[in-house]
Amino acid sequence: MKRINILLIIIITVSSVFLTTNCSGFLDRESESLFSDEQVFADQNMITSVLANYYGRIDWGQSLERGGDFVILDEACISSGGPDNRQDFGNDLWRVYDYTLIRNLNQFLKGIKSEAAAGLDPAYRDQIEGEARFIRAWTYFNMCRCMGGMPIVGDEVFSYSAGMDITALQFPRSTEAELYDYVIGECTDVANMLPSEPTKNAARANKWAALTLKARSALYAASIARYNYLTPDVKTEGGEVGIPANLAAGYYETAYNTCKEIIDGGKYRLYTDNPDKGANFYEAVCNKSSYEVIWARDYYYPGNTTGFTNNAIATSVRGDIDANIFTPTLNIVEAFEYKTNRDGALLTRTADNSDYIYYDKPEDIFADKDARLYGTVVYPGSDFNGIPMIYQSGQKYLADGEWKERTGDILKGSAVDDDGDLVTADNGPTKSSDQYINNSGFNIRKFVDYNRDASTRGRGSEMWFVRMRYAETLMIAAEAALELGKPQQEVCGYINQIRDRAGIQHLNAVTLDDIVRERRVEFAYENHRWWDLRRLRIAHNLWDGDSETYDATHYALFPFRIKDPSHPQNGKWVFDKLRSTWTSTYPRKFEYRNYYNFIDQGWIDKNPKLVRNPYQ
Amino acid sequence: MKTLLKTCLTAVLIVAATSCGKDNYDRPESHFSGKVVYNGQAIGVRGSNGAVRLQFWQDGYELSTAINVYVTQDGSYSSILFDGVYKLVAVNGTGPWVSAQDTVIVTVNGNTQKDYEVTPYYTLSNIDYSITGNILNASFDITGVTADRAIEYVALMVNKTQFVDFGDGTHVNWVRVPDVTPGRVTLQLDVANDIAEQKALYARVGLKIVGIGEGIYDTGVYKIK
Secondary structure, eight states: OHHHHHHHHHHHHHHHHHHHSOSSOGGGOOOSSSOOHHHHTTOHHHHHHHHHHHHTTOOOSSOGGGGGGGGGTTSEEEOSSSOBOOOSOOTTTTOOOOHHHHHHHHHHHHHTTSGGGGGSOHHHHHHHHHHHHHHHHHHHHHHHHHHSSOOOOTTOOOOOOTTOOGGGGOOOOOOHHHHHHHHHHHHHHHHTTSOOSOOGGGOSOOHHHHHHHHHHHHHHHHHHHHHGGGSTTSOOTTSSSOOOGGGHHHHHHHHHHHHHHHHHHOSOOOOOOOSSHHHHHHHHHHOTTOTTEEEEEOOBTTTBOBSHHHHHOOGGGOSSSOOOSEEEOHHHHHHSOBSSOSOOOOOOBOTTSSSBOOBSSGGGGGTTBOHHHHHHEEOTTOEETTEEOOOOOEEEEEETTEEEEEOOOGGGSSEEOTTSOEEEOTTOOOOOOOTTOOSSSOEEOTTOOSOGGGGSTTTOBOOOEEEEEHHHHHHHHHHHHHHTTOOHHHHHHHHHHHHHHHTOOOOSSOOHHHHHHHHHHHTTTSSOHHHHHHHTTOHHHHSBSOTTOGGGSOEEEEEEEEOOTTSTTTTOEEEEEEEOTTTBSSOOBOOGGGGSOOOOHHHHHHOTTOOOOTTO | OHHHHHHHHHHHHHHHHSOOSTTOOOOOOEEEEEEEEETTEEOBOOOSTTOSEEEEEOSSOSSOOOEEEEOOTTSEEEEEEOSEEEEEEEOTTSSSBOOOOOOEEEEEOSSEEOOEEOOBSEEEEEEEEEEETTEEEEEEEEEESSSSOOEEEEEEEEESSSOOSSSTTSOSEEEEEESOOSEEEEEEEEOHHHHHHOSOOEEEEEEEETTOSSEEEOSSOEEOO
């Protein structure tokens, strides 16, 4: 027994000696998979890779990565499968709270000023510092438009060690105005550090991206200051939410002057290379050689692609099984004006509503529409990269004085009748809840890749997502000029450049409502709508949760062909506008609480200095 | 082999059927209830879609998460809680009353009842419903409590369930009258189609205030059929 004890003691002693020492410094080796700061910041290629990582972490809100998010508002609806049963907007919808990224950016900024980076060319150092600070400003801007003022942590890289007082790491929220001021100030600084030439595929930020962010931030702050009286309860006592009205003019001034600077800079202008105005608009936004785009999220194949094209493509031109996951609503189509008629409502019935209007060809109902409609939406009778697009829900015939419908089952392929005439087209639309079937009568064109391979599952598309383009500069200039009381001639001058390019009539007088309408169609599917309606405090009126309100409810357009040899209009096309409960069951209801996201309880637990947002 | 299997199964059964006790709490058993009141009168609210709520907070824990207590149509709420001291607060803007977020300390010990005092912008009283033929009549008194918010509209609604309010899907028919001033109001609604189509039909009146998402309603419903 004793011998065993002694043996045990010996074993324990020997093994603990081995455990606490080691032979060849095995545990003290340099890591072979991690780079040290000294290695990273001495090498331009390494620095670029680190920066690329940050550029890849800032796709917030609606984007090509999450195309399904476009159905949440009024621009698109779910087609494939069952309906969207959303009844309200989430308290954390599109919420951004990324202090991890901000800390990483601060580490980077510290790194490029450290000893290791001493050998860098000063001009290059300025540029990458500018880019990192731009991304940081963009991050704060995104947080601010979600939640209002949030803690501004400056340049310091905070770290925690056991036993330290954590209250020093807990920052209170800034006011909403302070955070916009911070973003504006940062943009002003970095605009002078960044190169002024356009970058490849607009993927990296340059001076003009910084100035666009500055103008946009100033415009957001200005419109909140001017219009938050419309929602008097949407504010906090400390100003974390809500901006005093007397600051509005100053912000509009900043936005206006910044836009002037971009316009006078002359590096960007509206894209007008293609004489076909519809195709031109598609190219202006979707062609990577477009000289209008200031900053975009670029993708490339192989390696960095999105499934947006795969999801949005129409059945007849798809490359794979997926199609029609989300499709445009009739609402967005009708938002596009006619060339000489500002009311864009499609004319489907006679003025006294007694009969259909009969069209020879389906595209005739869209004749003389704003050319941007073509560039944004694939509609019945238009084409997709030269391929004619047929949308036909069914045939109509008169029986006992009433119109009846004949529809086919397109799951079994194109449905034709005994005479060989098309009954229901591959592209639908139908009310079915089957997968990949069009339910609204349109498909998205903007950001959809014409390359058929791009719509396959495995490959994906390298289409970019435009974050900033020159048209926005003009729209911000127009809005700021309007709010500052500049002459209407000047205000109209900005907006008419855009309308000219779209081939629609000029305006002689512009109101804020006109600006909202113009932005809606110009920037459809570009992640502007939600933020515009929030900053102007009009969302709760527009999306009032009432199924009788057109704007709050999704509609679809169902084209039918008359097949009734006894009827004089045999062979012509008629259209039904339908409230599409099969895509979106409930109307959109924007509540006051949706003007700002909620502050998560988990963040408050970690930082009790964060005050709650209204309605929370 | 069979014996071994049986032994194993019995062992597993014993382990599964007994438990350590340490990590198991008793379930909460104290029933807490109350009403949202003004001068002792309950206030009717929207009872569907979790629209109106109060929150319970409890101090003394590192991580805090509110317990939501939803207010139902007649202004009452209830919850099953552990015994203890709680703070009961309103959530700004979710109810048709002046935002105050007064904290009410509630000591829950067994079954507890505690009302929550609020200041509504208006009150509805002396509500009478009657039906003559296919016309539903409702008349009621509107009394202004605070003067700072106008009435957006008053409405008489019918629905096929007992949940009747302004929400989409919680009324099958309604009449809305804007620009109303305090005093006696009479509303009429033709419910011929609804009586014909629905198996059951309930009516309720409500008042929407400018700038407030939720309305003030009758605390009860009127059963038509």
